[in-house]
Amino acid sequence: MTDAADRPLEDAATLPGVPDEFQRLWTPHRMAYIAAGPQPLRDVCPFCAAPDKSDEDGLIVARGRSAYVLLNLFPYNSGHLLVCPYRHISTYDEATAEEVAEIGALTQTAMRVLRTVSRCDGFNIGMNQGAIAGAGVDGHLHQHIVPRWASDANFFPIIAKTKALPQLLGDVRIAIADAWPA
16 A cells, blocks of 8 residues: 555546545535626516416416515525515515515415425514615515524534525425415
């Protein structure tokens, strides 16, 4: 057996799939969002554009009369949903009574569906209104519903600013849409 110091160094790029002490987190579907950058969000409101797409392309899981539910493109956890009014309004106080009621009803249904589909232990629910408050899309009101599990926290978000998501968005959308009551 040769000593490690006696072996020539090999370029890691030529050794795909060679096991080592590191675990890889492959998320190639995220490259579409990384490559696009923030500019598309400035050109077209994603929450105004989504309802004009197919449910699959818009990641929509349910449509109501004045609001709809879709998956977040940049989820904190698998199953991270957004409830949006169809109208392009930026803050909750601009919503009509009908929109407020439907956003609430869709949120309740989403919680029930997520409990069934993902067996989550709890939820973070909230709205960031305005860029200063952390809204990534500050021009269109949207409510976050983030399923949480007792074991969903790890060191990735703290150390590497990375979130491990065990399911692809399309698979999550199908599971939630299929479980949504008619």
